[in-house]
Amino acid sequence: MYTVMNRIAVDAAHAPAFETNVVHSFAPLRQVPGLYRVTLLRPTQVGQPYVSSMEWDDEAHFRAWMASPPFQDAHAPPQGQLRDLLGGANVVEHFETVADQRA
């Protein structure tokens, strides 16, 4: 399993529009091979970023998506407008799964 987390600083005033845009952008991801979960997590403390996560079967599927037309579509406007809306810092981190235990 391969997880890509995007840590996104969002001004409180822009948070509702940000959430709406991100949730809207999730729908087409349902069709992406090897991507089995996407989440958007809202911070509970001031100064903490939102975290948007993508959980992949493996890194190869993530790389294939990055090179695909659907990825280009997802990063054309209105995503471009979304980026303008955000303005703040945006840090992407990649992880390999060591353990994944479910109840």
Next chain:
Amino acid sequence: MYTVMNRIAVDAAHAPAFETNVVHSFAPLRQVPGLYRVTLLRPTQVGQPYVSSMEWDDEAHFRAWMASPPFQDAHAPPQGQLRDLLGGANVVEHFETVADQRA
């Protein structure tokens, strides 16, 4: 849903022992009410932390666990030794789920 992420800086030399200890600490968490998933994610880039996540049904279950004997057990030695082993920074972040889409 309520997610608690622990971002943990670990020296490369200590990483194998750290992973072993964390995975060992996960086993008793299977019994915790309202906790449906725990993960340990390994960084893929230098300077990036490990991320240990707990996914809860809601914040109330997390708070109940924090106040319970199993939590105290989990933070007695050898967890105390684990903390000594880590030495580095350890940042805990709490999140509310905005969206959770699965393929």
